Amino acid sequence: MSRSKPANRRSSKPQRDTANSGRKNPRSFRQGNAATSQDSWLYGDHAVMAALANPARKVRRLVITRAKLEALDIDTRGGIEEIVAPEVVDKDTITALLPENALHQGIALLPAPLPEVTIADLPDAIASIPVVVAVLDQVTDPHNVGAILRSAAAFNVSALIMPDRHSPPVTGVLAKAASGALEMVPIIRVGNLSRALDQLAETGFWRIGLDGHATGELEQVADKFQKIAIVLGAEGKGLRQLTAQKCDLIAKLPISPRVESLNVSNAAAITFYELTRGKRSC
Structure with a gap:
């Protein structure tokens, strides 16, 4: 399922209203400077x-x-x-x-730091294989980010997008938790997460926020899309209001009511599997 213009799809979604700021300068979305990227042991x-x-x-x-x-x-x-x-x-x-x-x-x-990557560098969908990227909204624990990277590599997630502020620098702690995945999944650091979400919409991504209080389950809302940006909030706080408003859809994982929520890295692993199962290349 696709839309020629991101604005057209706003009227078809039942859960969120959102606006597009029309960001036109993809080169402003950079992977951070030396102080906040892979410039450590x-x-x-x-x-x-x-x-x-x-x-x-x-x-x-x-x-x-x-x-x-x-x-x-x-x-x-x-x-x-x-x-x-x-x-x-x-x-x-x-x-x-x-x-x-x-x-x-x-x-x-x-x-030395890895080459910079931007949202404009993300791949297009090919055949029935979806393009999935992960967006982290103020996930600050480097162990969680490293574990998310490892799961992203396991399920062919194309990139991890996170803000310069309120995100951990890419240090040895994060790299060790990622267990080699730091070299496989690009990290795109952005100055403004809201504008980055706008740019993802402009390039054809459907932005799906993960929230345990949503009415629809992930499999139901994501099955028809070929370019998906899954948006994950910090453990405890969840998605910020402005971030949730930028999402096209809000979904939840089908977990037991006996458990209120999952650690964000565990939720990410399940989400990546759910988005790619039955659609992975051999």
């Missing part, structure tokens, strides 16, 4: 190895214990040495480079 096996395997990722330093280096197979070790010269150090040296209590497993990497 990554650590742990999954995060570091995924970064090394990502051709878009430039590496500044790699520190590794001798035991960890010797445990790598010859091909892996040789491939790493083609990217960056490993600095063989002891565990205490690595620990001193990282935040307190960082579980580095004997390996850490200092990367």
Whole structure:
């Protein structure tokens, strides 16, 4: 189901009225500056190895214990040495480079930020495979954001969109929680979430907010759409009023009434599965 103009679909939805501000400058939606993007140490096996395997990722330093280096197979070790010269150090040296209590497993990497991505870079739908993006409304816990990234990678979500303010910077904590997915799912940071939602509508996305008090279930409201922006609010507070007003539809997950709500990362995983089940490419 598609609409040639986002404004036309406003009259057909029963749950929300919304306005489109007509944002025309996609280059203003950037993935943040060095202070708030991937300009910090990554650590742990999954995060570091995924970064090394990502051709878009430039590496500044790699520190590794001798035991960890010797445990790598010859091909892996040789491939790493083609990217960056490993600095063989002891565990205490690595620990001193990282935040307190960082579980580095004997390996850490200092990367350059990934190339910037904008909403204008998002792909179009192909055949019966939907394009799904996730929009986070003030989700501030880096562990939750990392877990959402991991689920996004598992279910082919095209990007994660979150505001510059009231969102965690992409640090080693977030990257470790993402378990390598930071290299697979682009993060698009935006200066104004409301305007970003307008731009998503302009590019054909149906914006579906997740709210446990909605009347319709996700499967019922999302089944006909090929470009979906699923909007997730902070745990406890949920979607802000202005964010909810920007959504075309509000939906809920079919959870038991014995449970009031789910952790936002758990809700995201279920939502991504529900949006892509039966429609995933082989």
